[in-house]
Amino acid sequence: MAEDDEKLAAVMGFATFGKKAAMKFDVDKIFEETRRTAREYSEQASASKQSHVSAKDSDDDDDDDDDNEPAPKPAAKPVLKPTTRPVAGPARPVPTKQLEENTDDNDDELIGPPLPPGFEINPDSEDDVTSRGGADDAGHQLEDAAGRGEGDSDEDDDEGVEESESDAFDNKFPISHEVTLNHGTKPVSALGLDPSGARLITGGYDYEVQLWDFGGMDSTLKSFRTIRPCQSHQICSLQYSNTGDAILVAAGNAQAKVLDRDGYEQLECPKGWQYIADMRKTEGHIAMLNGACWHPRTKEHFLTCSNDCTLRLWNAFDKKKPQFQVIKARDRQGRKSAVTACAFSRDGKLIAGASQDGSLLMWKSGGPYISPSIANYEAHTRGAGTTCICFAHDNHTVITRGGDDTLKLWDIRSFKSPVGVVSDLYNLFPMTDCIFSPDEHMIVTGVSVKKEPGVENKGMLLFYNKELTKVHELTVSDASVVRCLWHPKLNQIMVGCADGKAKIYFSPKYSIRGAKMSVTKKKQKQETFEIVSQTARIITPHALPLFRDDKTQSLKRKREKDRLDPVKSRKPQLPVGKKGAGGRLGVGSSLAAYVRKTAAVESVEEVDPREALLKYAKEAAENPHWISPAYKDTQPKPIFQAEEEEQED
Numbered sequence: 001m002a003e004d005d006e007k008l009a010a011v012m013g014f015a016t017f018g019k020k021a022a023m024k025f026d027v028d029k030i031f032e033e034t035r036r037t038a039r040e041y042s043e044q045a046s047a048s049k050q051s052h053v054s055a056k057d058s059d060d061d062d063d064d065d066d067d068n069e070p071a072p073k074p075a076a077k078p079v080l081k082p083t084t085r086p087v088a089g090p091a092r093p094v095p096t097k098q099l100e101e102n103t104d105d106n107d108d109e110l111i112g113p114p115l116p117p118g119f120e121i122n123p124d125s126e127d128d129v130t131s132r133g134g135a136d137d138a139g140h141q142l143e144d145a146a147g148r149g150e151g152d153s154d155e156d157d158d159e160g161v162e163e164s165e166s167d168a169f170d171n172k173f174p175i176s177h178e179v180t181l182n183h184g185t186k187p188v189s190a191l192g193l194d195p196s197g198a199r200l201i202t203g204g205y206d207y208e209v210q211l212w213d214f215g216g217m218d219s220t221l222k223s224f225r226t227i228r229p230c231q232s233h234q235i236c237s238l239q240y241s242n243t244g245d246a247i248l249v250a251a252g253n254a255q256a257k258v259l260d261r262d263g264y265e266q267l268e269c270p271k272g273w274q275y276i277a278d279m280r281k282t283e284g285h286i287a288m289l290n291g292a293c294w295h296p297r298t299k300e301h302f303l304t305c306s307n308d309c310t311l312r313l314w315n316a317f318d319k320k321k322p323q324f325q326v327i328k329a330r331d332r333q334g335r336k337s338a339v340t341a342c343a344f345s346r347d348g349k350l351i352a353g354a355s356q357d358g359s360l361l362m363w364k365s366g367g368p369y370i371s372p373s374i375a376n377y378e379a380h381t382r383g384a385g386t387t388c389i390c391f392a393h394d395n396h397t398v399i400t401r402g403g404d405d406t407l408k409l410w411d412i413r414s415f416k417s418p419v420g421v422v423s424d425l426y427n428l429f430p431m432t433d434c435i436f437s438p439d440e441h442m443i444v445t446g447v448s449v450k451k452e453p454g455v456e457n458k459g460m461l462l463f464y465n466k467e468l469t470k471v472h473e474l475t476v477s478d479a480s481v482v483r484c485l486w487h488p489k490l491n492q493i494m495v496g497c498a499d500g501k502a503k504i505y506f507s508p509k510y511s512i513r514g515a516k517m518s519v520t521k522k523k524q525k526q527e528t529f530e531i532v533s534q535t536a537r538i539i540t541p542h543a544l545p546l547f548r549d550d551k552t553q554s555l556k557r558k559r560e561k562d563r564l565d566p567v568k569s570r571k572p573q574l575p576v577g578k579k580g581a582g583g584r585l586g587v588g589s590s591l592a593a594y595v596r597k598t599a600a601v602e603s604v605e606e607v608d609p610r611e612a613l614l615k616y617a618k619e620a621a622e623n624p625h626w627i628s629p630a631y632k633d634t635q636p637k638p639i640f641q642a643e644e645e646e647q648e649d
Contacts, residue, residue: 203235446481
C-alpha cells in the first residue's frame with residue numbers, strides 16, 4: 001500500500017500526498033527578530049528628526065541673507081487620489097527592509113484615523129497647513145478656491161460680503177418668483193397644505209373650497225375639484241391632518257366637518273341644543289365657528305372654538321359621540337366671552353384660546369379645564385378680538401395677531417407682559433394670520449389695505465426677526481393680505497388675498513417641487529371635435545320604413561305580439577263594471593238598476609203621445625171598461641156640471 005502511494009505521489013506531483021504536516025514556529029526567533037527591528041526603527045527615526053531640524057535652521061539663515069530674492073515655489077498640498085484597494089484580509093508581518101525605507105518619510109505619515117477606502121497619499125507632497133492667505137501651499141490652494149488671496153483689495157471683500165448677504169436673503173425669503181391661483185372674486189379666507197406639499201386647499205367668502213394638485217396641474221393652474229361643504233356659509237379655517245389623509249373644515253355655521261383627501265365628507269359634528277343654558281350639557285356648538293385645528297400628536301383629535309364662548313375637543317373616529325370635552329372661556333369677572341382663535345402647542349400639552357374681550361387663556365391638555373393654567377386678561381384691546389395664535393417649537397414662545405392692529409411676541413414663562421410689540425398693522429379681517437418661518441428666525445404677517453383719500457395703499461407681507469425688527473416687506477397686490485403659509489419642505493410661501501387670488505412665492509434655487517412642478521408643465525393639447533349645426537336637416541334614408549329590412553322574427557316572438565292584439569287574438573269583451581262604457585250599462589247592486597236593465601226598452605222611433613192616446617178613443621167609447629160600467633144602473637145617462645157664467649162687476 002505504501003508503494004502504491006509513493007507511485008501515485010510521483011505521478012501526480014504531490015510530495016506529501018495523503019499526509020497532513022503541521023506548521024512549526026520558533027517563538028524565540030520571532031521575538032528576537034521583532035526586538036531587533038524595533039531598535040533599528042527607533043534609531044533611524046531619531047536620526048531623521050535631527051536631520052530635519054538642522055535643515056530647517058539652515059533654510060531660515062538663507063532667508064535672512066536673501067530677503068530680496070523671491071521665495072521658492074512651495075510644494076503641493078497632499079492630494080487624495082482614488083485607487084484600487086485590495087480587499088481587507090488578515091494582517092501580514094512587515095519585512096524589515098520595508099520598515100527601513102518608511103523611516104525616511106516618518107514625518108509624512110498621517111496621524112489619526114485611516115483614510116477611507118479608495119484613497120492614498122501622494123508621497124511627493126507635504127502636509128504642512130498654515131492659516132488662510134499665507135505664502136505656503138495650503139494658502140495658495142485656498143486662494144484659488146475662494147477666488148481671492150491676501151493681496152486682494154477691500155472692494156472685492158465688500159462685494160463678497162454683499163453676495164453672501166444676498167444669498168442668505170434669498171435663502172430665508174423665497175420670493176424671487178410668483179405664481180397666481182385664481183380662486184374666485186371674493187376674499188380667500190382659508191389656506192391649507194398637506195404635510196408632503198403635494199396638494200393645496202383654498203376656501204373663501206364665496207362658500208367654495210377648491211383643491212389643487214401640484215403634480216397633476218399644468219401651466220393653466222386650474223383646480224381639480226370645487227366643492228361647497230357647508231352650503232351657504234363662509235369658510236373660516238382649513239387644515240390638513242398630520243398624515244395628510246383628512247381635512248378639517250370650519251365655516252360660519254356651528255358644525256365642523258372632516259373631509260377625506262379628495263373632499264368627500266367623513267364626519268359632521270352635531271349641533272347643540274340652543275335652549276340649554278349650561279354649555280357642558282350640549283352635544284356641540286350652538287353658534288358660528290371661528291377656528292379649528294388638529295392635535296399635533298394624536299391624529300384623530302381636533303379642537304374648535306365658537307361664539308358660544310366654548311372650546312370643544314372632538315374625536316374624528318367616534319362618529320356616534322365625537323365630542324369628549326368642553327372648555328368654557330370666561331373673562332376676569334367670570335362672564336362669558338366669545339372665543340375668536342384657538343391653537344395647540346407644538347407638543348400638544350397646552351390648549352390656547354383668545355377671547356373677544358382681549359384675553360389670552362391657556363389650559364393643560366390633560367385638564368382640569370375649570371380655570372386656565374396660564375392667563376393674561378389684557379393681552380389685546382377689549383372688543384377688538386385676536387385673529388391668530390401661533391406657537392414656536394420651543395413651546396414657550398407665542399405670537400398673536402390682534403384686531404387692534406398689533407403683533408405681539410410672548411413668553412409664557414413670564415406672561416404678564418409681551419416680549420415685543422409691533423403696532424400700526426392695519427387688520428380688517430377676523431382671520432389674519434401670523435406665522436413663524438421654518439427655522440423660526442423670522443415672523444411673518446399680512447397687512448390689510450386701508451382706504452384713505454389721496455393715499456394709495458397696498459397689501460403687504462411683512463417679515464420680522466425675533467426682536468420684532470422689520471427685515472423685509474413684500475408688496476403682494478392692491479388687495480388686503482388675509483392668510484399666509486410657509487411650508488417647511490417646499491420652502492414656498494402661500495398668500496391668500498382679498499381679491500380672490502392665492503399667490504405662491506418660491507425660489508428656483510432654494511425651493512423644491514410645489515409650484516415649480518406645475519409652472520414647467522406645458523398645457524395639454526385637447527382634441528378638437530367638429531360640431532354639426534342643429535339647424536341643418538339630417539336625412540338618413542336607411543331609417544325610413546321603405547328602406548328598412550324586415551327582419552325575420554321567430555315564431556315565439558310573433559305569437560307574443562299577436563297575443564297583445566285583441567282582434568287577432570279574438571279577445572272577448574270583458575264584463576262591464578259599475579260604470580258603463582261604450583253604450584253598455586253598468587251593472588249595479590240596487591233594484592232600480594236591475595229593473596232599468598231588464599224592463600227598460602229603448603225607443604228608437606219618435607211617437608207623438610196625443611196620437612198614441614186618440615187611437616184608443618173609439619174603442620173606449622164603444623166598449624167602456626173602467627168608468628162607465630160603474631154608473632150603468634144608478635145613472636145611465638151621464639150628467640155633467642154646467643158651466644157658470646162669470647159675474648161682471
